[in-house]
Amino acid sequence: MEIKKMVKRIFAIGAGATMLGATVMGAMAADLKNYPDMFVDDGVFNGLLVVGEKAAAVDNLALTDIASSMMYMKSDVSTVSVEGDAWKVEAGGDELEFGEAVGPAASGVVDFLDEDDLGALATGQLKSSKGTFSYEQYLHFDNAVINTTYAEDDDDITALYLKVPDNSMFARYELNFLTAAKSDIDASETYKLDDIEGKQLTMMGKTYDIVKAVSGNANSNQVTLTLMAGSVSETLLEGEAQTYTVNGKPYEVSLTFTDSSDRAKFVVNGEQTPLLDEGDTETLSDGTVLGLSEVLYQDYAGGIHQAHFFLGADKIVLEDDDITDTASSDELSVNDETVDGSDITITGSINDNATSTTDDGELEIDTIVINMTAQDDYFIAEDETLLGQEELDEKDLLFTQNWDIQFKGMTDEKTNEISVKPKSSEKEYELSFVNVNGDKIDVPLAYASAGTSVRFGDQDDPLLLNRSVITDEDYFILNDDTDEDSVTNIVQYKGADDNSKSDPKMKLKVLATGETLSRPITFSATNSATATLKLSGTTYNLANATATGSDDWSITVSSGGEATETRSVDTLMNFLIAKGGAKIWLTDQNSSIETDELKFNVSLIDSNLIDDAASVPYLVKGYNIVPASSELDFGSAVGITLVSPDGDDDNSYGWSANGAWVHLNSPSGTTSADTLTIDWPEDERTALVFVTSGATATTASGGSLASVTIIDATKLDSEVTSVSAQNLITVGGPCVNTVSAELLGNPSNCAEGFSPGKARIKLFENANGNLAMLVAGYSGADTRLAGKVVANRASELSGMEMEVEGTTYSDATLGAPSVAAPVEEVVEEAPAEEVVEEVAEE
Template sequence: MFNFKKLGSVLASAAMIGSTAGLAAAANYPAPFVSGGAADIAVVYGSTAAATDLVAVADITANLQAKLAAQTATGGTTSGTSVSGGDFVKLSKTSDNINLGNEVASVFGTSIDDDDLPNLLADAVYRNDENTEFDYEQKITLPPNFVLSHFTDNNFNNEEPTVGINISSSTNVFLYTLNFINNAESDVVSGDLADIETTDITMLGRNYFIFDVDNSTSKITLLDSANSGIVTQGETITIDTEEGLEYDVSISFISGTAVKLVVNGETTNSLVKGATYRLTDDSYVGIKEINKLEVSGEVGTVEFSIGSGKLELPNGNNIELNDDAVQEITSYIRRGSTSGGKETIDKIELNWTTDSDSFIAPLTDDGLGELLMPGFEVVKFSMGEFYTPAAEVVTVKPDGTTSIDLTLTLKDGEVTVPIIYSDSNGYFVGIGEDANDLLVTSGLRTSVVFNETKGDEWLVASWNSTSEAEGYLLDFTSWKKESGINKTTVRKLTPGTPQWVNVCADRIPGDTCDIGSLTLTINNVRYQGNEKSVNVSSTQTGASFNKLYTAEGLRVNLPYLAAANTTAHGAINFTMGANGHAYNVSNLHHNNQSWGLYFVEENKDDSIDAGNVFNITLNDNSDKEIQVNSIDTRSKNEKEVEDNNNLVSRVKGDLATKVRRIGASSDQRWAEVTYSGSESYGDIFLTVEGATLTDTDGSDGTVTELGSVAVSDGEVDSVSGKNLVVVGGSCVNSVAADLVGGDYCGEGWETATGVGSGSFLIETFERTGGKVATLVAGYNAGDTTNAAKALTTQTIDTAAGTKYTGSTSTSVTLEGSAAAAA
């Protein structure tokens, strides 16, 4: 059965359908089915309807959901990427985004079905030529090798570093499977599966006409039959395609077994049922049925399809489109066991493999970044812009030839502080700018001395509580002695004017100083002669004198003096002794020739100090000038920007911090860190071909869900007091038969409704309780498809008593008294 579970919850029971009454107050679709932010609707389909009717039901329901969502959207917009224009599934979970380094399948899973793409992968019913029904389902299986990465490629985006999925040649993209729940059966006639030939089947949201199935090779030949019609001898009908083409079709010759058609003035060969003819515009016309008695004067009819191409599905080989092989798609026809003397088909599989380097990434100016399924061209992979919630910049730059400045944004704003300096030979000798402008740091919290007399200019102090963090640069001023007690005032560095702001005035030994959430204890104040110094400490959990935290939560480990064999982040030993220097030079970056400035991200839950670690290594260049030597994000994804002097890398993980090394080898190189502050991710989608992506910022809003509203005509008694949209004609839908007064088919339908071959109606009837039933139906299945499209795209008055007719989805005509009133 067709599965409508993504389309919502059903309803209660339909009351008796009344006859057409006089005109009611005008109400344009989607009213009264969706109006004022509320839904009052059941969509009724025929139990024996063609698969295309079921697709029409899904399209109408999806459209009503979109209308309801537009009427009820609240609470802002969603950050990331939105999709419009048809079926789509975002390949991530509400609780698990695709972060840098993630495999798509490990986040989303490997299986995509009608729960995810309700139209493209709809469950449906196939009927063979003996009118035996076989339920089938469709799914797509993703590979395990799609990884969101940071890459460059000479075939993509001018080799600009990009976050996306870089797919090499001969890589599996996905496996599509059409699985018959009970194997489709057929007798074998003249070596073919005759009961499957000359029938219709819907695959990947498109209707195909099967006109040949070879029993020995299992090869299936299809015709794209999205555009079908029935032409009567002596008349000309016009077929309008979704591509905007028109085909005028008439009969030149017809017998009981063969026909010649005239299509836009071009006469085909003599064609039997199941045969095809290639037109001069490379489209194909295929014969579905020929109805002609060998009686003089008998008028014949022909059911035909005009499609964009002929599709051949050999077993175990590349598919062919219009006689040209599509190298990327291999088809497999999985046969079932013989049943009651009949041959069977269990599955149809399509395996998509790349034949060149391919990319799923944000769309470039030259249109690259989407991956469209070759041959079928109905489904594609797309990606929105890589989402980073913030762009906080930290720079690490040389200041002159012997010192390095760190510029970062703290809680109070952006500040710059020198962190390390060297001698004229390029060896690190101290923490700060020079011997007279020192940065005070410590690996201890119990006793830290700030000595202005010895050149101390800044004291590093910070605090974090896992969920919050603060960082400060402090100094001490206004030294004095009053009543024999030494006092000092604590200041913090800010980006304002003045830069130094008093936070705790005239503190004496034993006092505390609260700076934001950080509490310092003043252990001792010395003010004697030229000596001005203070000893401070903090007993708080999370307090530190060697770390700073940016406003967004990035931890920066500043240098502090330590023993020669200490490997903690930030530790440095300036001693040249063998035990110290030789040990630390082994990639640990804690010595006087090479020192690592380490950073720690938050995790995706915004927990401080809980994310990934990366570092920038400082060293001297060939001119003994200190600089940024290298960057290490642990990702091994350093990419060139312009040339190999300028590199960019991203930390593989939840936040994907971007780190750049900038400058030529002849210059003093510097680094730039761009921190997102929270989880960063890629929105990757599998969509229908015509869908478009829009990148948005904001916060998640809410919409009202329509729920499942589709019921079969056999279930109509289970819905009560609802407005109805009835899809399909009286020949296949018993509710439609009640509306028009009989289960008419063919000429009977035309007599009852005035709608003949190639046409449809959209007519609204009154029901009890002030409800309505809108009939959406055509002379054949293709016409019903056009009717459904017209309902959702044209202006349709759904008041009881209105009737529209049409032959294409882009134009309708208001009939009868309603037209006169208009």
């Protein structure tokens, strides 16, 4: 039998949601079915893997099998998909970015959809005595009008929307005959198009009967097509009655009258219709539409009198006054109601004009086009559709009502915070970001050093943009490169020994780790000093900038990494690189250490993290930091426009093209300082927009399968001082593993509870919430088998204990223990006495 590794618990998560971690699971009932989730925290094993000091090699192999196969579902990303006839707005590598239009391709993603994108746009055929005329269908997005926005809708709700603006032509349907569809014009029958009437067209996945097709009067270029579809398409004989169900409701329909003028009357659930001509509809009292498609009346004794009709009918009329031009003369009519904004264009040619009621003609049709123009602003919120908008009064504006646009929000990407927040005194600002290595760094950004003066740094120590002269306690910036892959570190110089010391040291505090490093100093014969600092694989060379005869002399970064400071006239600049391609520029407008204004801004510089909505460097947001009355606040701003929700002037928000979520808190009516928080994605966060047809279903799946990281977790039983202080996976029975013995109550017979050829996988729950899992067999071979089962068949584990029996993991039998054991709560006892082996496990 084929065995596949799998993780038992995969959570379906929506955009922005997170996977439940081990810390949450600690509150859940202990169960083997949750393995390995209950031992994993943020992808890292959060316990100990224990093997007996006396154990033989097979126990070690079992432990290795378990550790090497431990997998979990990463929680950083979730994906959303729409199942059914649906097309996600993307083309090749071109994804829909925030603010980018769906189409056309020149400024958006796509020009049009066809049958390769949407099944409803499949190629069709119109068959007549003139031949078989194949046609293709397209849904065009000619105008750059459908795009995501963060805005206030007509109900004063500010949120993320996919917006279709009022009076914009947002879509265009086209039916294009590959060879023009020809038809005779029967002048004697009110200029009927003989070869088109009575045929069918399938448009946007919906099949219509062409119940009437006519040209205009003599010498006319007009074409009018009346089409019908419906829930029920049936034929009744005169005097016959049948019951049909539409939308769950029964309808008894009887045909009561027909005549030679192709007219008919019906009674529906006791309601009499008027006399209907072919192509007419009648709306019943409950809103259901009945449409007469065709009457067959044989005007002789015994002749057939019948009518074909639609119940739950959808009647559309396509009309163009002149098919020889490309102008639109008429709007779409649905069930005898004109649909505002739905303009019809039928193009073709008149091959032979019908000049009178006795002179027939011929025409041909090339295309049928419907332009759809919004009649209001349509704000489509996350998990909503265009057809679902209340402002879309006439749903038939979406031609056939068999297609729609769905908005599912933004993709879920792993994000990190970039923030500039005031300290409690409001005399200082602190900048926080995550560097390329994933280290969170809190930087003392700005301090109001006087009533109208500000400097980079904190109250006690400056942050230098230039690393040429660094004095004791100064902060300085180290970049190992200039691009998006540069690892930024902020270091504080903590002083150095003078040249008289026998073992001189220089101290440097690395803010990424909080660690203060002590580096040896080499003095030359002239008392010049050098030292090195290695961070993230880059060695920085440090030297003295002032005399070394006394402690804490000034230093300079003489080489290593990149000198990223820039100066122009009185302006000094440097930058920090954050994970996800962000460059944080720091600018001092005055070369002196005190100034009246500092600047910072955040830009995207990684071209791989933005498609074509913007080019890099792409400015997201930035502010001036200005002092007033010895306090700091934000001054003028640059970057994307932020919007305040209705009634909340203190907060404003916005999205950037790469999917960063920006929040400014600017308390009004007080002296409180402003705060900027940016939720910055590691990968581009894009808009989830789908064009759909018919019934669809949305699914969300979370994360990807990844190996659990195990750091310094393997221990011998003799190295474990408490069985309850942490989570445990312990391998081997009580005869060779004292931890296993203690979990099982230190039985006097170490083989108690074990049977030859069988192994136990048992879960223990401590009062403090920690868990221990025992994997042990009667013999070493049995233990090895249980380890392989845990490694390869974890999805089949359940309950508090399972018994394993067999020779190979693929055919081993898993079941409840032969003798059910009660759930045990571990009580920590004194260390067990040395166990005397009674049964040789190995």
